[in-house]
Amino acid sequence: MAFTSDTPLDPSLYSLDPAALEFFKKQTGITEEDELKHHILAVQAKAFAVAPYPCIYSFGFTRLRISRHPKYQSVLQLGRDCGSALLLDLGCCFGNDARKAVADGWPVTQVISTDIRQELWDLGHVLFRSTPTSFPSQFIAGDCLDPTFLSSEPVMSRSPPDLSSLTSLNDLHGKLTAIHASSIFHLFSAEEQASLVRAVASLLSPAPGSIIFGSHVGLPKQGTIREEVLGMTVEMYCYDPESWKKLWEDAGPFKTEAILKEVISPNGEIGWMMVWSATMSTKSNV
Numbered sequence: 001m002a003f004t005s006d007t008p009l010d011p012s013l014y015s016l017d018p019a020a021l022e023f024f025k026k027q028t029g030i031t032e033e034d035e036l037k038h039h040i041l042a043v044q045a046k047a048f049a050v051a052p053y054p055c056i057y058s059f060g061f062t063r064l065r066i067s068r069h070p071k072y073q074s075v076l077q078l079g080r081d082c083g084s085a086l087l088l089d090l091g092c093c094f095g096n097d098a099r100k101a102v103a104d105g106w107p108v109t110q111v112i113s114t115d116i117r118q119e120l121w122d123l124g125h126v127l128f129r130s131t132p133t134s135f136p137s138q139f140i141a142g143d144c145l146d147p148t149f150l151s152s153e154p155v156m157s158r159s160p161p162d163l164s165s166l167t168s169l170n171d172l173h174g175k176l177t178a179i180h181a182s183s184i185f186h187l188f189s190a191e192e193q194a195s196l197v198r199a200v201a202s203l204l205s206p207a208p209g210s211i212i213f214g215s216h217v218g219l220p221k222q223g224t225i226r227e228e229v230l231g232m233t234v235e236m237y238c239y240d241p242e243s244w245k246k247l248w249e250d251a252g253p254f255k256t257e258a259i260l261k262e263v264i265s266p267n268g269e270i271g272w273m274m275v276w277s278a279t280m281s282t283k284s285n286v
């Protein structure tokens with residue numbers, strides 16, 4: 001089965017870990033926990049009506065994936081060391097990870113977020129009780145598999161990008177210092193993932209130390225998995241760490257790292273999350 005906007009939501013799935021609870025209290029200004037829960041549930045319902053995605057159904061948007069990544073502190077240091085550093089959050093949903101990076105010091109006007117639906121970013125302002133004025137980070141909607149939005153063919157420009165007039169991610173080829181991409185690659189086929197790796201790699205600055213990092217479902221041996229997730233049959237092609245690292249090393253002069261972390265589902269089944277990064281190691285010819 002697949003989720004539809006008529007699928008009943010399950011409030012019992014709501015749970016904030018201590019770090020997420022502190023973050024949402026600070027970001028929303030709602031300090032009373034029952035009131036905060038009511039607010040998040042209300043936004044979830046609005047979002048699910050227009051985008052009935054598993055990550056919205058299961059409150060994936062409340063988890064701070066970016067700050068749990070082992071490269072997070074070094075990414076923040078990149079933002080401190082380079083006054084013009086740009087961070088992209090790919091597949092941002094409501095923008096919780098982008099907002100976490102800003103809360104931890106990355107300049108808000110040097111963060112770009114993208115997702116396929118503008119409505120999700122707009123509801124992010126509702127969720128975090130902000131406006132485009134109070135949180136002036138750039139957002140651009142588009143399909144990352146559409147070459148008119150994101151292509152592996154670089155279009156380089158020496159001038160800094162005008163973030164206020166972005167029309168596609170292609171405007172950012174070779175310009176980004178850091179790219180965060182969590183829970184997105186496993187949504188696509190093996191061929192689409194390989195193509196997306198090449199396209200995302202082309203966005204990164206050729207400066208040594210520029211980094212792409214994230215996490216998604218993986219396997220000890222690459223292949224297709226089929227499983228029941230929240231009552232829905234899910235089929236995903238998953239790479240293993242070695243094959244995933246090779247994709248990035250074929251896409252550029254990257255030093256790659258990838259490890260599998262065991263995940264236990266509520267019903268006791270064992271799964272795997274791959275945590276990875278690809279860091280520009282030498283001057284690129286791109």
